[in-house]
Amino acid sequence: MSADGTIQLRTEGRTAWITLDRPPLNVIDIPMMNALSKALYDLAGHCDFIVFRGAGEKGFSAGAEVRDHTPERIKQMLAAFHGVFRQLWRSGAVTIAGVHGYCLGGGCELATFCDFVIAGESSLFGQPEIRLGCFPPVAMVTFPYLVGPRAALHLILTGRSFSAQEAHHMGLVTRVVDDDAIEQEVVTLLSELGSLSPLIRRRVRRELWQAIGMDFEKLLDAAEDLYLNELMRTEDAVEGIRAFIEKRAPVWKGR
Secondary structure, three states: OOOOOOOOEEEEEEEEEEOOOOOOOOOOOHHHHHHHHHHHHHOOOOOOOOEEEEOOOEEHHHHHHHHHHHHOOHHHHHHHHHHHHHHHHHHHOOEEEEEOOOEHHHHHHHHHOOEEEEEEEEOOOEOOOHOOOOOOOHHHHHHHHHHHHHHHHHHHHHHEEEEEHHHHHHHOOOOOHHHHHHHHHHHHHHHHHHOHHHHHHHHHHHHHHHHHOHHHHHHHHHHHHHHHHHHHHHHHHHHHHHHOOOOOOOOOOOO
């Protein structure tokens, strides 16, 4: 477990199980981001597989802490959160997300960034940031490659939620199973992958992303710069976050 109790970390051989541990909704705040980053740093070179899960019954994660999106915290939050994705991108480990219940915002970005997503029938995915006057930087990079530009526009511009089955049809989810079968399905997948050559597995994983031309870190740098230096300087972005915190409808100014 992390020092601040935001995640649980368990290793079995060369497999690491990381559980987001802020139930009921496992909201990802800056301390959890830092704990994830430290765990990934410590695991580098010591594991072949990393499995992400969410604690409790309600879901994998309802997303990043909205209070960390305020002007005084946003730079620190993006650096911490995007640092997790940069480590995962550079890692030689295969990543798997076992998803149940709510998987929204930053939680959806984390799950769908994994190489494999095993989702329970109850899972509900979505990138609702647009409703707060924001956008999801990681999904802005990955979704066009994973689901195509038309579907990415639909999901990010509407911010709507969608089921595990729909996520599977679009290509965001690998397999959909009964909720009580998620862990067993992950174990089965680990067994399948574990029977393969580690060297070839790592090489093919990296070459596949290169083959479709995704320069993740360069694209994320651009999305992050847009978020910090343009979006967060608008009145609407500040209003969207403030309205959410104050539990009221936003009043958009268009500037």
